[in-house]
Amino acid sequence: MASTACFMIISKNDIPIYEAEVGSAPKKEEAAHQHQFILHAALDVVQDLAWTTSAMFLKSIDRFNDLVVSVYVTAVTHTRLMLLHDSRNDDGIKSFFQEVHELYIKILLNPLYLPGSRVTSSHFDTKVRALARKYL
Numbered sequence: 414m415a416s417t418a419c420f421m422i423i424s425k426n427d428i429p430i431y432e433a434e435v436g437s438a439p440k441k442e443e444a445a446h447q448h449q450f451i452l453h454a455a456l457d458v459v460q461d462l463a464w465t466t467s468a469m470f471l472k473s474i475d476r477f478n479d480l481v482v483s484v485y486v487t488a489v490t491h492t493r494l495m496l497l498h499d500s501r502n503d504d505g506i507k508s509f510f511q512e513v514h515e516l517y518i519k520i521l522l523n524p525l526y527l528p529g530s531r532v533t534s535s536h537f538d539t540k541v542r543a544l545a546r547k548y549l
Contacts, residue, residue, distance in 0.1 A: 416498065416500055417448075417497070417499045418435045418497065419432070419433075419436070419445070419449070419496070419498075420433050420434075420495070420497075420513075420541065420545065421452050421496075422513075422517065423452075423492065424490075424529045425492060425529075428529065430492075430529065430531050430532050431532040431537070431538075433541060433542065433545075435541065436498070436545075436549070451497055459471065459474060463493075469488060470483075470507050471483070471484045471485070472503055480498065483498065483503075485510035485511075485513075485514065492517070494513055496509070500549060502548070505548040506548065506549065508548050509547075509549060516537060516544075520532055
């Protein structure tokens with residue numbers, strides 16, 4: 414079964430610093446733009462929820478047709494890891510977010526990386542896609 418999944422990392426200034434279509438469904442140009450739009454539209458909901466809970470993993474915060482937006486908000490930098498998906502695997506999604514968060518921390522520890530700038534590492538991209546295949 415083909416799954417739809419779009420993953421983005423959004424900085425605290427609402428700037429996308431990483432994005433990837435990680436689902437197994439065939440990629441279409443217009444679908445990618447629609448996925449980005451849905452994720453950006455959910456940022457207001459994330460902003461409101463992030464201040465009302467101490468949880469980092471916010472399960473399904475928004476819906477569009479059969480697609481669900483799940484979010485993980487980092488504790489210190491308030492960076493949002495957002496996933497648009499059509500699966501119902503909350504445990505797998507939470508594990509995916511936790512492992513990607515660990516990878517992102519390693520990027521932040523790199524002295525050559527400027528926090529808030531785009532993540533362009535091919536190694537990071539490869540690892541994120543492998544984690545998506547594993548958990549989503």
